[in-house]
Amino acid sequence: MSKYKIFVDGSSGTTGLRIADRLAGREEFTLLTIPEADRKDVHARAAVINQSDLSFLCLPDAAAREVLPLVDPAVRILDTSTAHRTAPGWLYGLPELHGTRDALPAATRVAVPGCYATGMIVLVAPLVRMGLLPKDYPVTCHGLSGYSGAGKSGIAQYRDPGRDIALESPRPYGLTLSHKHLPEMQAVCGLRTTPVFCPIVDDYYAGMEVTVPLHLPLVGRSARELAGALQDYYRGEPVIHVHPLNEAPAFLPANTLAGRDSLDIYTTVSPDGERMLLISVLDNLGKGSSGAAVQCMNLMLGLPETAGLAL
Template sequence: MGNYKIFVDGSSGTTGLRIADRLAERPEFTILHISEADRKDVHARAAVINESDLSFLCLPDDAAREVVPLLRPDVRVLDTSTAHRTAPGWTYGLPELHGTREALHTATRVAVPGCHATGFIAPVAPLVELGLVTKTALLHCTSLTGYSGGGKKMIAQYEAERTDHALDAPRPYGLALHHKHLPEMAAITGLTTPPTFVPVVADYYAGMETMIPLDLPALGLTAQQVADALAEYYADQKMITVHPLNEGTDGGFLAANKLAGLDRLEIFCLANPDGTQMELISLFDNLGKGSSGAAVQCMNLMLGLDETAGLAL
């Protein structure tokens, strides 16, 4: 029997399934279960969560909001939905941001970051925190994801025999510029205005590449300043590494699925020859550091376990 009782509420979804698979391999956990009938009853689900040492909410936003008021305040909860990422009293689960790792040791309510949001926040939040990028800066972001980010329905669509050749090409979406990750992208970085953000889904299973261009003269920065600041901020982190300026690409290419199956994130700092333009790129797995890997990392810290236990580096 394990030392910790863990419940995954919504273990049949893409994120929940991957979390459940990771936990099943670890002897320190006893996994709590719920019957199919009770799964549709919010009070029955709350009762199981209240029995646990820690529970993952892998639910639609409304279902996550519905169950939380029924929970004991001391039960540790990790919500993978968008519902609580900017909510008062919730800790945003990106441990590498200053002060967050310590907060996670005692937190009972933790919101797991969104995948695209992680790719934007990881390079931008330190620059705002250090005063290199002003809070009023207007930034832009394009983020490429594999189709697994769209959940079961989209995975089935892409993996079925196709007559719709629209799926063969990359497809920008969220074109009303109103994506659900925007509130956290502004709140957690400290920006007063969310970035102009366009996500793109493409015909590969997993992997995310988030790209943020910087106009260096407008920001009053040099590329080396930016690269050095990020390298110092993330020095000695196990899950986030920063490549030196203009290093790390594969002969000028960077495949979005390069880190698929892994739980770490890499930041690339690329500048043009005259140093006026820069591209910051976060590369990671949308199912790893972008969701279930991040959730497991937070769980480890909340329970006082080795932060990287059960993670693929």
């Protein structure tokens, strides 16, 4: 059996390491490498990418943009950075959005969704696409994440024995209401206005919880109708599971799915039936990054969708 040649550009970072680890034990692949001295040489990196059948770009945005003009158009690219998530000619790699799974086998340029964006989009995009949530609804979103999403320097900061006591507390950030995931949140959901988004990082390693509250009189739909629509939309999906309305536990830890590549959706409604909460739980390093990238790769190459995933 001929093997696919795969290159992980940026394999020393958190996402790249996780992707490389997932691929290392799979017989379908030959993993290409680059000498340590050449890791920052864009031409050397491009040369390795051009030898591959498929390459992952696990790089800062600028580095991802820099190498693309040097890449053969026939080489299939999965970009985990923010650089191309709303760019023309790139497929947004969320297979569960209807139409995307069918498009992946022919795609050569695929942008892997952001972690917070994944948690929000799986809740909102189907409802907008089905005409159940108005495109001009003023969406608000909160996201709580472990510190693994902060990268190597952020992880080291949290694990430093002499760290600041402030790191023991949840820390909301992006308080000027600007965040790199907002463009994809708005664009993929088809919203007319930018969501109000508050991300929060906390003192635990991995796991994410995203919430979107709804005022149902403004939506014009009942909680049961919206919850049922989400269940129908994701029915049969191998990675996403939707729980029935009001089946959320009294306490729902954000690290519930840490170490796994699945995503759970919960919906709740207030006793008066006027307020609803849409909730997604995932691992920011799993379905929020490396797991999502591997899922897309499998579909692009015609391999079993969940191969190499921890479900």
